[in-house]
Amino acid sequence: xxxxxxxxxxxxxxxxxxxxxxxxxxxxxxxxxxxxxxxxxxxxxxxxxxxxxxxxxxxxxxxxxxxxxxxxxxxxxxxxxxxxxxxxxxxxxxxxxxxxxxxxxxxxxxxxxxxxxxxxxxxxxxxxxxxxxxxxxxxxxxxxxxxxxxxxxxxxxxxxxxxxxxxxxxxxxxxxxxxxxxxxxxxxxxxxxxxxxxxxxxxxxxxxxxxxxxxxxxxxxxxxxxxxxxxxxxxxxxxxxxxxxxxxxxxxxxxxxxxxxxxxxxxxxxxxxxxxxxxxxxxxxxxxxxxxxxxxxxxxxxxxxxxxxxxxxxxxxxxxxxxxxxxxxxxxxxxxxxxxxx
Amino acid sequence: xxxxxxxxxxxxxxxxxxxxxxxxxxxxxxxxxxxxxxxxxxxxxxxxxxxxxxxxxxxxxxxxxxxxxxxxxxxxxxxxxxxxxxxxxxxxxxxxxxxxxxxxxxxxxxxxxxxxxxxxxxxxxxxxxxxxxxxxxxxxxxxxxxxxxxxxxxxxxxxxxxxxxxxxxxxxxxxxxxxxxxxxxxxxxxxxxxxxxxxxxxxxxxxxxxxxxxxxxxxxxxxxxxxxxxxxxxxxxxxxxxxxxxxxxxxxxxxxxxxxxxxxxxxxxxxxxxxxxxxxxxxxxxxxxxxxxxxxxxxxxxxxxxxxxxxxxxxxxxxxxxxxxxxxxxxxxxxxxxxxxxxxxxxxxxxxxxxxxxxxxxxxxxxxxxxxxxxxxxxxxxxxxxxx
Ligand SMILES: Cc1cc2nc3c(=O)[nH]c(=O)nc-3n(C[C@H](O)[C@H](O)[C@H](O)COP(=O)(O)OP(=O)(O)OC[C@H]3O[C@@H](n4cnc5c(N)ncnc54)[C@H](O)[C@@H]3O)c2cc1C
Numbered sequence: 145x146x147x148x149x150x151x152x153x154x155x156x157x158x159x160x161x162x163x164x165x166x167x168x169x170x171x172x173x174x175x176x177x178x179x180x181x182x183x184x185x186x187x188x189x190x191x192x193x194x195x196x197x198x199x200x201x202x203x204x205x206x207x208x209x210x211x212x213x214x215x216x217x218x219x220x221x222x223x224x225x226x227x228x229x230x231x232x233x234x235x236x237x238x239x240x241x242x243x244x245x246x247x248x249x250x251x252x253x254x255x256x257x258x259x260x261x262x263x264x265x266x267x268x269x270x271x272x273x274x275x276x277x278x279x280x281x282x283x284x285x286x287x288x289x290x291x292x293x294x295x296x297x298x299x300x301x302x303x304x305x306x307x308x309x310x311x312x313x314x315x316x317x318x319x320x321x322x323x324x325x326x327x328x329x330x331x332x333x334x335x336x337x338x339x340x341x342x343x344x345x346x347x348x349x350x351x352x353x354x355x356x357x358x359x360x361x362x363x364x365x366x367x368x369x370x371x372x373x374x375x376x377x378x379x380x381x382x383x384x385x386x387x388x389x390x391x392x393x394x395x396x397x398x399x400x401x402x403x404x405x406x407x408x409x410x411x412x413x414x415x416x417x418x419x420x421x422x423x424x425x426x427x428x429x430x431x432x433x434x435x436x437x438x439x440x441x442x443x444x445x446x447x448x449x450x451x452x453x454x455x456x457x458x459x460x461x462x463x464x465x466x467x468x469x470x471x472x473x474x475x476x477x478x479x480x481x482x483x484x485x486x
Numbered sequence: 487x488x489x490x491x492x493x494x495x496x497x498x499x500x501x502x503x504x505x506x507x508x509x510x511x512x513x514x515x516x517x518x519x520x521x522x523x524x525x526x527x528x529x530x531x532x533x534x535x536x537x538x539x540x541x542x543x544x545x546x547x548x549x550x551x552x553x554x555x556x557x558x559x560x561x562x563x564x565x566x567x568x569x570x571x572x573x574x575x576x577x578x579x580x581x582x583x584x585x586x587x588x589x590x591x592x593x594x595x596x597x598x599x600x601x602x603x604x605x606x607x608x609x610x611x612x613x614x615x616x617x618x619x620x621x622x623x624x625x626x627x628x629x630x631x632x633x634x635x636x637x638x639x640x641x642x643x644x645x646x647x648x649x650x651x652x653x654x655x656x657x658x659x660x661x662x663x664x665x666x667x668x669x670x671x672x673x674x675x676x677x678x679x680x681x682x683x684x685x686x687x688x689x690x691x692x693x694x695x696x697x698x699x700x701x702x703x704x705x706x707x708x709x710x711x712x713x714x715x716x717x718x719x720x721x722x723x724x725x726x727x728x729x730x731x732x733x734x735x736x737x738x739x740x741x742x743x744x745x746x747x748x749x750x751x752x753x754x755x756x757x758x759x760x761x762x763x764x765x766x767x768x769x770x771x772x773x774x775x776x777x778x779x780x781x782x783x784x785x786x787x788x789x790x791x792x793x794x795x796x797x798x799x800x801x802x803x804x805x806x807x808x809x810x811x812x813x814x815x816x817x818x819x820x821x822x823x824x825x826x827x828x829x830x831x832x833x834x835x836x837x838x839x840x841x842x843x844x845x846x847x848x849x850x851x852x853x854x855x856x857x858x859x860x861x862x863x864x865x866x867x868x869x870x871x872x873x874x
Contacts, residue, residue, distance in 0.1 A: 145490060145491065145492065145493050145494065145497060145558050145783070145787070146488055146489065146490045146787055147489060147490075147491060147780075147783045147784050147786075147787040148488055148489075148784065148787035148788045148791055149488060150488035153488060210489050353869075357869045357870070357871065360871060361870070361871065361872065368872075369871075369872050371865075371871035371872055372871065372872040372873065372874050373874070374858075374862065374874060376871075377861060377862060377865030377866070377869075377871055378858070378861045378862075378865070380865055380869055380871070381804075381860075381861035381862075381864035381865045381868075381869070382861070384801065384864055384868060384869060385801045385804050385805055385864070388781070388798060388801045389774075389777045389778065389781050389801070389805055390777070391781075391784075392777070392780040392781045392783070392784040393776070393777050393780055395489070395780075395784070396491060396780050399489040399491050400491065413773055413776065413777075416773065417773065417777060465769065468769055468772075468773070469765070469769055472750060472768070472769055472772045473750065473753075473754070473765075473768075477750070479743070479746065479747040479750055479772065480569060480743050480744055480746070480747035481564070481565035481566075481568045481569045481739070481740035481743045481744055481747075482501070482562070482565035482566065482569055482740070483743075484739075484743075484776060484779045484780065484783075485491050485492060485493060485783070486491075486492050486493070
């Protein structure tokens with residue numbers, strides 16, 4: 145039993161934090177609005193971030209989901225407007241496993257992006273510039289070239305998401321997995337996506353708490369920084385506590401192997417806990433910012449809107465709550481002390 | 487490998503050993519409340535039995551009656567302890583709070599003198615911090631200890647001292663420098679409650695039992711050797727003790743996981759009252775106790791690799807106390823008209839334990855430093871917000 149970050153992981157977190165803060169300050173978010181920052185994308189690729197989950201033999205870093213979770217958490221802290229989860233988290237391991245080396249190289253090097261079309265997500269982010277799509281269905285997984293896709297734009301409240309409804313007429317592409325293996329893979333894609341989305345939510349929560357704390361130190365009313373008033377201190381402390389207790393829940397889900405019997409409930413718990421922490425942090429932050437928080441001028445809105453978007457993705461609250469319920473209320477459920485780990 | 491969320495074979499064997507011992511030894515019947523003379527005596531007998539089995543305080547060194555276990559083993563022990571529904575620890579102030587403080591700040595003589603009888607239940611400790619005008623503002627304490635040669639003369643009053651009515655000793659901080667103010671000039675003293683000049687006046691708690699007390703010191707002679715740490719160092723030692731209290735030791739996750747498990751069972755047994763709110767509360771209880779457990783293992787792993795626990799201990803205290811209150815409130819709602827029935831009433835669900843638990847859960851956000859004070863600490867020390 146060992147449940148902590150290694151020195152390598154701490155270094156990864158530190159490096160990623162410095163990189164994201166440096167490369168993606170709020171000014172970049174403002175400039176982008178709806179577009180895709182190709183320059184930032186290739187920098188992310190150069191850092192090796194997109195190949196975290198790919199084995200070293202194919203040019204990846206050969207790390208695991210926990211490492212990517214830590215990275216995505218840091219991406220969330222700056223509200224990074226890039227489809228890292230979709231590419232590094234979903235497409236890359238899938239392509240590596242299916243031996244799609246050409247596409248894999250493209251994605252890892254940053255010269256091409258792939259979207260993942262999965263039944264759990266009705267609208268796809270950044271589909272316009274994708275060079276290919278991975279289509280996940282229960283019984284088959286295949287790769288379609290971008291030309292075979294039809295995209296219809298839909299608008300998200302998050303100005304940094306660029307959403308489309310994706311459809312295709314026929315199966316022009318190549319099937320890479322069929323039958324049981326495809327079903328298994330589809331489930332794994334969902335699991336990884338839900339965990340990474342939870343990680344991004346953690347990061348968003350942390351970012352908003354930091355932003356609101358900084359504001360509370362400088363904004364003055366009644367001749368003092370508003371952060372010296374206990375009412376605000378307690379709001380922020382509550383948000384901090386929620387985040388602190390959501391983090392290990394997400395890390396645990398990331399650390400479980402997809403074959404573990406408890407994986408579904410651990411992931412449901414992670415998504416719910418991170419979602420709650422992020423919503424709470426958003427509501428707290430806007431309250432701390434006061435009128436300023438209700439404007440488009442304050443950067444806060446980028447973070448809040450991402451939270452709203454991610455809440456419903458990869459299993460919404462109802463979905464994950466009912467998974468949890470099935471587990472907790474089952475006859476003979478293994479609850480109580482000593483059941484958390486195996 | 488830094489993330490390995492499975493127990494080693496050694497840890498599994500340790501769990502099996504604890505489980506077997508608990509199965510043999512845990513009293514079949516719930517003991518009377520430890521806030522009554524009879525209950526206290528029975529709990530003391532249980533402490534002695536635990537000690538005889540070598541389970542009194544597993545993390546302590548063997549020399550002091552422990553097993554030298556690490557924090558993960560301690561958590562496993564606690565899980566088996568609560569799983570077996572073993573009695574609450576009447577010696578908790580000693581073993582969880584003063585014990586670790588003594589190990590850190592005590593002289594070899596003090597450790598040898600105080601730790602063994604603390605472990606075996608011969609000497610049970612009360613905390614004497616609060617005073618009538620120094621509750622949340624603990625630095626305002628006035629009880630004095632005036633140095634006269636090789637002893638101090640202690641006078642003043644403490645209040646809300648849990649189990650002082652039946653305990654043998656108390657520890658707390660006293661003003662040894664009469665000219666000092668606030669955090670300075672305080673010293674940490676260990677005082678027998680049987681000493682001449684000590685009067686303990688019971689205070690009835692919500693349930694009517696004498697769960698805490700006022701302690702009056704009327705020129706009590708306390709040898710200088712009963713001072714822990716240097717003269718004037720009392721505040722920082724007291725803060726270390728408070729850290730143990732808010733941090734890991736006072737409330738291990740198992741206790742709450744047991745409550746959540748019981749709440750699920752209660753919910754299932756009250757199908758007719760299973761409202762959507764009740765269901766949501768039950769699911770929340772499971773999620774929160776699980777999160778608390780994960781957080782504790784996460785912290786324990788960090789501590790074992792050399793990290794120190796900081797002001798985030800305050801997060802713990804807020805989290806467990808408010809979760810415990812919510813779980814008990816949910817149980818009260820599920821019981822409806824049966825909620826008011828006291829222990830001993832034939833119709834009382836679970837023999838009135840939820841009611842007891844609910845009352846006690848209301849104290850969680852107050853003792854060990856109120857949650858308002860903890861929030862101030864988090865805001866100022868974790869987030870760096872300016873002081874009021
Ligand atoms: C069951 C139980 C067991 C206890 N056991 C012990 C024991 O064994 N030994 C011992 O020494 N003490 C013990 N205590 C005492 C406990 O530590 C104190 O009650 C606690 O520290 C609060 O102090 P107070 O009661 O004087 O309340 P007060 O300090 O008067 O506080 C009253 C209210 O005001 C709030 N408040 C006060 N100051 C501030 C501030 N600066 N900012 C915001 N809000 C504030 C508090 O949070 C609280 O809500 C126990 C208490 C209980 C309930």
